[in-house]
Amino acid sequence: MESTTTRLCIDLEDARARTLALVSDLSDDQLLRVPLIPIVNPLRWEIGHVAWFQEKWTLRHLGRLPPTRPDGDDLYDSAEVHHDTRWEIALPSRGETLDTMQRILDRVLERLGKRAPTSEEEYFHRLVVFHEDMHGEALVYTRQTLSYPAPRVPTTDRTESAGPLEGDVEIPGGRLALGAERNAPFVFDNEKWAHPVEVAPFRIARAPVTQAEFAAFVEDGGYRRDELWSADGLRWRKESKAENPVHWKRGTGGRWLRMHYDRLVALEEHRPIVHVNAHEAGAYCRWAGRRLPTEAEWELAASGEPGRTGRKRLYPWGDEPPTPERAHLDLASDGCAEVGAYPAGDSAFGCRQMIGNVWEWTATTFEPYPGFVADPYKEYSQPWFGTRRVLRGGSFATRSRLIRNTWRNFYTPDRRDVLAGFRTAAP
Numbered sequence: 220m221e222s223t224t225t226r227l228c229i230d231l232e233d234a235r236a237r238t239l240a241l242v243s244d245l246s247d248d249q250l251l252r253v254p255l256i257p258i259v260n261p262l263r264w265e266i267g268h269v270a271w272f273q274e275k276w277t278l279r280h281l282g283r284l285p286p287t288r289p290d291g292d293d294l295y296d297s298a299e300v301h302h303d304t305r306w307e308i309a310l311p312s313r314g315e316t317l318d319t320m321q322r323i324l325d326r327v328l329e330r331l332g333k334r335a336p337t338s339e340e341e342y343f344h345r346l347v348v349f350h351e352d353m354h355g356e357a358l359v360y361t362r363q364t365l366s367y368p369a370p371r372v373p374t375t376d377r378t379e380s381a382g383p384l385e386g387d388v389e390i391p392g393g394r395l396a397l398g399a400e401r402n403a404p405f406v407f408d409n410e411k412w413a414h415p416v417e418v419a420p421f422r423i424a425r426a427p428v429t430q431a432e433f434a435a436f437v438e439d440g441g442y443r444r445d446e447l448w449s450a451d452g453l454r455w456r457k458e459s460k461a462e463n464p465v466h467w468k469r470g471t472g473g474r475w476l477r478m479h480y481d482r483l484v485a486l487e488e489h490r491p492i493v494h495v496n497a498h499e500a501g502a503y504c505r506w507a508g509r510r511l512p513t514e515a516e517w518e519l520a521a522s523g524e525p526g527r528t529g530r531k532r533l534y535p536w537g538d539e540p541p542t543p544e545r546a547h548l549d550l551a552s553d554g555c556a557e558v559g560a561y562p563a564g565d566s567a568f569g570c571r572q573m574i575g576n577v578w579e580w581t582a583t584t585f586e587p588y589p590g591f592v593a594d595p596y597k598e599y600s601q602p603w604f605g606t607r608r609v610l611r612g613g614s615f616a617t618r619s620r621l622i623r624n625t626w627r628n629f630y631t632p633d634r635r636d637v638l639a640g641f642r643t644a645a646p
Contacts, residue, residue, distance in 0.1 A: 224331055227344045230620065231273075231331075234351040235324055237372070237550075237618075238266055239317075241358040244371050247313055252365065257303070258636060259361055263316055264295070264305045269354050270320040271295035273347045276596070277327050281340055287323055298598045345405045346596060352618040356638070359550070359616040362480060363466070363494070364636045369480040369553040375543060381560035383489045384426035387645065388520070388569045392420035393528050395519045398588050399625040400531075408594040408601075409587065410625045413531075416515050423512055423520045424642040426558035426571050427579060428503065431488035433495070434475055436503045437463050447505045452498030455633050465494050465635040479554060489557040491572075491640040497580045497608045497632035500641040509643035514583040514609045514627070516644060521566050521573040521611070522624040533623055535566035535573045541619040546575035548619040555615055555640075570642075575617065577640035578610040578628055585609050585629040600629075607631055614638035 242250060242262055250263040260268075271291050278284045286292070294300065294308060311319065327344075336344065359370055396413040399406040442462045445453055455461075466478040467486075476483045495503075497511075504510050512520070522531040532538060536545050543549075545564035547556045555576050565571050573579075585607035593601045607629035613622035616638055630637055 222335070223341060224335055227336065227341065227348075228328055228331055230348045231324065231327065231344065234348050234355070234618075235320070237355050238269060238351055238358070239320075240372055241355060241362070241370050242266060245367065249365075249367060250313060251310065258634070259364055260302070260357075261305055261310065262358065262361065263310050263313060264308075265354055265358065265361075266320065267310065267316045268295040268297060269351045270323045272350050273327060274323045276343045277340075277347055278323065278330075280595075281343055282330060284326075287319055287326075342405065343595075349405075349618075349621050352621045355618070356614065356616040360494075360636050360638050363478075366478065366481050370550065372550045372553070374550070374552045381489070381557040383429060383431075383557070384559040384571055386425050387422040388425055390418075390421050390423060390516070390520050390523070390568055391525070392418045392519075394418075395515055395523070396529065396531060397515050397518055403625075406625065407599060407627075408592065409585075409599075409627050409629075411588060411592070412590070413625075414589050418513075418515050418519050419646075421512070421516055421644055421646060423516065423568075423570060423644045424509075425569055427491040427577055427640045427642045428500075429489055429558055430477070430486045430492050432507075433464070433492040433503060434486060434488075436506050437467075437475070439506065441502055441506050444506075447502040448498065449501055451632070452501055455496075455498050459633075461499075464492065464499070487555075487557070489559065490555045491558055491577045493555055493577050493614075493638055493640050494635050495640060496635045499635075500580045501582075503641075504643050507643060509645050511580055511582040511641060512644035514581040514611060517573075517579065517581055517611045518624055520568055520570050524567040531624070532567065534564075535570065535624065536564050541574060541622070546613075546619070547572065547615045548575045548613060548617050548622065550616050552615060573612050574622055574624070575613050576615055577612070578614050578617075578638055579612045580632075580639055580641040581609045581611060583609045585627070603629055610637075610639055 251261050274287060362370060395416050395418050397416045398413040399410040400413050441447060448456055468476050470476040475486050477486055500511060521535045524530050541548055543551060546561060561572055566573055586604050610628040
């Protein structure tokens with residue numbers, strides 16, 4: 220049986236290998252390019268930050284060891300180094316950054332090899348792995364935002380012609396224990412803990428909204444019809460001057476094309492719409508006579524079982540971990556799969572791709588669950604309550620070891636850079 224130490228070492232090395240693979244082909248200029256939009260981090264800062272975070276929690280916090288770089292906090296502490304200033308500070312060179320990253324990882328692995336970790340130590344090593352996994356996904360969508368080439372990561376997905384998946388499923392509603400159970404091995408503080416909520420019966424789409432479906436909304440003047448937009452959405456649309464999804468462009472004959480990293484491609488009609496924000500998702504829903512699901516509705520559709528009140532699945536298909544047959548995760552390809560793919564991952568109610576492919580916006584504002592207590596990494600959730608919108612489910616770039624039905628992502632509703640789409644619901 221694989222030991223905890225062995226698994227931690229494998230995951231730590233794997234997370235670091237993925238981080239480096241996502242930037243290894245980029246030039247020094249690309250790693251330190253002036254941002255095109257204010258939400259982008261310098262990629263050289265991003266990779267240095269994940270190593271600093273690892274050192275902070277596993278070497279300095281657990282081991283009481285001195286920092287590898289005396290200026291590390293001044294460079295990489297995201298709670299103190301304001302986003303805009305990350306472009307102005309004198310970052311270490313590429314070579315220095317990579318050397319520091321390797322030295323920190325080597326020290327961590329060396330300490331892990333000396334004895335089995337305590338439960339507290341295991342927690343912080345897992346925190347480090349998942350933190351780096353999340354930044355790895357950020358590197359993917361940053362490459363898209365900056366029109367860099369697609370990531371050079373081996374792909375395995377072969378679901379090109381899976382087609383659409385239309386229609387709704389009926390969810391009977393009832394009492395849901397929203398959130399993570401106390402016997403879960405590792406969860407973030409914003410998932411704690413499962414608490415009862417009442418959910419009315421509703422319908423939810425079997426699959427996310429596709430590019431073809433969203434194109435119909437665009438062609439029907441969806442971005443020009445003020446009545447379809449919320450007050451906040453209308454304000455965003457007018458300030459941003461948005462007239463279509465962020466990476467869409469008109470091609471010959473008026474057909475829509477989409478920027479896929481650094482190249483233009485035709486719309487993939489059966490793949491989900493991606494890189495839309497919550498305002499755009501809401502406007503589409505009003506146009507279609509639908510709405511976004513709440514996060515409780517989403518979790519019930521993903522984890523519930525018909526006729527078994529109180530029973531929750533860890534994943535839509537059951538309690539077994541994700542596999543390549545069940546969910547599009549781990550950068551199995553450099554983009555989304557068609558919405559009809561991965562039938563082995565269906566929920567008990569018949570919803571497909573509730574894990575993987577695209578993050579899904581919900582109608583719920585990100586707030587703490589009852590009795591919330593911040594974990595040691597206090598900056599993870601607490602500062603963002605009330606200002607973000609909840610997303611669920613993961614994307615094609617999310618790591619399979621990270622995601623589950625109770626995992627809560629959260630972004631401001633104006634973000635169009637992240638790998639987010641949505642599915643619709645109705646009473």
